[in-house]
Amino acid sequence: MHGIARQNLAPIRPKAPDARGEKGLQLNEQTLSMRLERVAAHVPAGARLADIGSDHGYLPVALMRRGAIAAAVAGEVALTPFRAAERTVRENDLDLQITVRLANGLAAIMPGDGITAISICGMGGETIRDILDSGKARLSGQERLVLQPNGGEQPLRQWLMDNGYRILCEEVLRENRFDYEIIVAERAGPVMYTAEELYFGPLQMQARSPAFLVKWQRKLRQKQQTLAHFAQARQAVPEEKVQDIARQARWITELLA
Secondary structure, eight states: HHHHHHHOOOOSSSSSOOOEEEETTTTOSOOHHHHHHHHTSSTTTTTEEEETOOOOHHHHHHHHHHOOEEEEEEEEESSHHHHHHHHHHHHTTOOEEEEEOOOOOOGOOOOGOOOHHHHEEEEHHHHHHHHHHHHHGOOOOOOOEEEESSSHHHHHHHHHHHEEEEEEEEEEETTTTEEEEEEEEEEEEEOOOOHHHOOOOOOOHOOOOOHHHHHHHHHHHHHHHHHHHHHHHHHSSOHHHHHHHHHHHHHHHHHHH
8 A cells, every 4th residue: 555655646757846736737836727827827027926825835936936026925824835835935945035924814914025916816705805804904905916716706806896996807717627717906996896797707798708608608507407406395495595596597598698
């Protein structure tokens, strides 16, 4: 058994750092997942980046190695990924440019950091919203937010609107059978989005990319299945819940029409 485990740990390429994330794909500070590559593309050149929930620190290290950013803070709340990020930074000799901090959310950002961009990736939209909300005092309002929620985009967009952030760019991508959304926003004063825009994304509704349409075709099938289950359920489903799902199905149907 031990021998098998050892074999499985062998790097795919000789002498390559063996870091497996994103469902077994070999990732490291040079090879980002497609999802993180798209996030990286939205970080302004020369930014001072705070990557919150940095995990292994791959994003800031990759950007620094490419000369794309000036400095970075990698924030991590859990000890194991914090140590992993420290190791990635150390192995790439970037200790002077990237500071790794063990901290909850935006508490990783210090006034002297001069942060101009914040990335928060790979968490639920509600979690990202809560991180932004509880760390509001640390936001200067000058930063670009590059957010990659795993679901829960609607409440995240609601927070952005409520706090005067305009959505500058949005995209949907599919990787490892998951749909990921990226939302890029900057504070721009009062902004108003409709309920549908908060649900689908205001820019995505206009752009209607193939990935976006396929995602919502899939979602529509799920909503229709849910409604069918409700209709067959032995216990009564709260009317409010049925109406909510029915409204979402109607919005999606209209979107795809």
